[in-house]
Amino acid sequence: MDKTDNSAIEAAVFKRLLSHLDSRKDVQNIELMNLAGFCRNCLAKWYVSAAEEAGKKLSYENAREIVYGMPYDEWKEKHQTPATAEQLAAFENRK
Template sequence: MSCSENTNATAGDPLDELDDAVAAAAFRRLVRHLRHRHDAQNLDLMILSGFCRNCLADWIREAGAPYDKEGARAVIHGMPSADWKARFHREATDDQLAAMAESLKKNAPAS
């Protein structure tokens, strides 16, 4: 799974005016919510929103977090990703994989 960067940043976006401490608190709440909701599979998140826990891990690395890929995933999952996968991951159906592929097309920047 992968998620393309599509920030849709615009001049004067009120999100850019949000205090970093407030944004960080909201981000931590989102991550803790996802840690609690193991029933929301990464694939489900990808189908509905075009991003998942692993994308969040990639994004914190891209933002400068001092982790390798696995370290960043452990931060987001709240445990090593292999442990999370062994405990909570369900295999995807062909229909789910097709739906994810369609969802990811929406992540591509507009031409």
């Protein structure tokens, strides 16, 4: 597989990941962090980093809007629930 094909496939996989996360708004970021070691905010940070490596400018807020499918504050208001004591303890234990 050549580099162009590989990049196109990687882009399709990333879009599918974002679509899957969009369909699972019930899965909170802290749960993702506790189970997988990354969350939607991590994806946004990686997006900014990749843009910079490509010589492009992209703000963190714009990247979060791409990842969340809406402005972060809107997503947070509509979908984020308070972390439970158990989730917070698991997060602290991961550090």
